[in-house]
Amino acid sequence: MARGAGLPLDGARLRRARKAAGLSQRLLAQELGTTRQQVIRYEQGQERPEVKRLARLAAAVGVGVADLVEPGSLPDGLAGLRVGAGLTLAVAAESVRGQLPAGIACSRPVLAGAERGEQPPTWVPGEAAGAVRSALGAAYGAGQKAVVAAWEATFGPSAALAGEVSQTTPPLAVEESTPRVVSERPSPKVPELPLEGAPPETGTEPEESVPPPVKEVSVRVRGQVVSDGRVFCVVYNDTDAETIGQLEDRRQWDQREGWTLHGLLSEEERERLTPQEQLAPDAVTDQTDMAAALPELLSTLFGHPVSVVSLHGERTDLPIRPADMERWELRRGRVTGRTDIYVRSRCWGWFQRGGDGITVHTADGPVPGGPWPTREEAAIALWAHLTAPLPPPQLTKSAWTKRRMRGRPKQRPLCPYTPAELGRVRLVETPDSAKGARQYRAQGPDDQVIGFVWRRQHVPGARSWAYCAADASGEPVNTAAASAVGTRAEAVERLLAQPGPVWADPAEAIVH
Structure with missing residues (x-):
């Protein structure tokens, strides 16, 4: 059975075309950038090359793709026209789009749907249908009869009537085209492809096109x-x-x-x-x-x-989610005149009241757009600022509820997890880990690194394992002063204990 998901290659046809072109198997292999053994497999029908390789094969021996595959294996309609041109969906979509005026879509999913018989809404108006057929002819190197026949086979005979033009319109010259570079803007509008046998225009008013629904x-x-x-x-x-x-x-x-x-x-x-x-x-x-x-x-x-x-x-790179943002708290600030904003036991910013309203600040500076008339509006602006450049988070009305001022905690917890969540902390071995010197990251339920546990080399068993907390960036905090215990399990228990390393309040973790 032939390997590959491409069209069934007729080995006998390929062999005849190669000999007619005066090429040996070795020369053909050099043209394709492959080996002679690969060409032999093609001629023996053992492999089905993908569309791009099939197109190169046809070009090398001077025939079309349809001349190399088994009779009747080309798909019908627009799909067969594309495959016969040796183009993949992605390349064909780019090439056709480069021939179309602005407003007529032709992405890879759009072209794939069209080949299944789903006529895109922007292809339906008569003028647009003519422009698309012109673009298909130019991109696929096909004549107008072939394009119209493929169009009818795909969308039905009635669809081909859309976009008819006068016989007096000069036919479009079909030239080879290369796929459009993605960064280029669409080219100016291409004239419609004339249909043979279309009646001449009688001067009647053209039917008004109905715009596609939004x-x-x-x-x-x-x-x-x-x-x-x-x-x-x-x-x-x-x-x-x-x-x-x-x-x-x-x-x-x-x-x-x-x-x-x-x-x-x-x-x-x-x-x-x-x-x-x-x-x-x-x-x-x-x-x-x-x-x-x-x-x-x-x-x-x-x-x-x-x-x-x-x-x-x-x-997703923030340790809090929109549902957490809705549960923000107000606490008396560490600095006179400021009110801290807490979520999951961590300070994310603070409010300052001025003459015109309330401004909100982070460690990087004031949040743009202020001042705001209420703390609630300022808090919403803070969450939008932290989520940028993505759009603002989706918050329910509970995020707008007025908060009661709470006292400043005696010790601001650095750890944002509940005891139940700490029970699901897992150890992940680091890339630097080695036999006799194992190193692990302690990761929370949201994969945030909260601490480290490692085996100390050349240290007696009673103090062979050390542990320390991680800072906000996931780096170890003060490893030189790390505590040591006898087993890994004990190190993890001491790391997560409260009070303990991950519940401390090191200076580098203070937001302001």
Whole structure:
């Protein structure tokens, strides 16, 4: 049985085409950048090459893709036209999109749906249908008869009537085109592909196109900001309870400002697309504001206008979640005139009252946008500031409830976990761990590093294990003065004990 998920290659046809081109198996292998043994496997029908390799194979022997595969194996409609051109879905979508005017979508998911017979809404109006057929012909190197036949086979004969133009319109010259670079803007509008046999225009008024409906969605963005400031997120459609895809900083793709959106790949696409093609984004924008970028990206991905009716974010690299933010507390500040904001036994900022209202501050400085008339509004601004550059978190009305002032705790706990949560702390061996000198990180239920436990080399058993707490960045605190005990279990117990290292209040952990 032939290996691979590509089309069934006819070995006899390949052999005849190779000999007609005057190529030996070794020369053909050199053209393809592979081995002679691989060419032999192709000619013996032992492997099915992917679309990109099949296109290179056809080009090397001077025939089309359809001339190398078994008769009747090409799919019908637009899919067959694309595969016959030797293009993958990702490359074809980029190439077609480069030929289309603004406002007509052609991302990889849109083209995949079209090949299944789901005509995208932006392809339905007559003028748009003609522009799409022109773009398909240019991208696939196909003539107008082939494009119209594939269009009818995919969407039905009635769909081909949309976008008819006069016979007086000069036919579009089909030229070879290369896939559009993602960073380029769409090219100017391409003239419609004329249909043979279409009646001449009679001067009647063209039928007014009905714009595609706008889909309203509630979007939630959940992700993290890495050390160099880049953002990686997963985008959820809360309206339909589904995952949309992955949102990334555009600098990761082409070193330009903006955002990229990667739609979810189907199992078939994961098997067929190369790793490089899987990494290519489905939608790109130069908008730097996430709230402004998402409607544009989603419209491109889905192939029809999208309106984002609500947008919320959640930073997974923060040790608190929106549900924790709703339970914020007011405590008398360490400095006169300040009121501290606590969540999970940790201070996240403080309020200061001025002549115009209340300002809120973190260790990095005042939160922009102040002053605010109430503490509750200032607290909401603090959580939005800490969640940036993601959208503000989704908070219920309990976050707006007025708080009663509490006294300053005698000892501000550094540990944000309850006793029950501390019972679920796990030890993870560090990369520096070695035989006779084992090292472990103590991680909380949310994978936050809260301390370290390690075996001391060349130390008697009674004091062979040491432990210490971790600071806010997950680094050890004062390992030189770390306490030592006889067993690892005892070290973990002492580490989590209250009072103990993770409940202390070291100077570097004080927020202000």
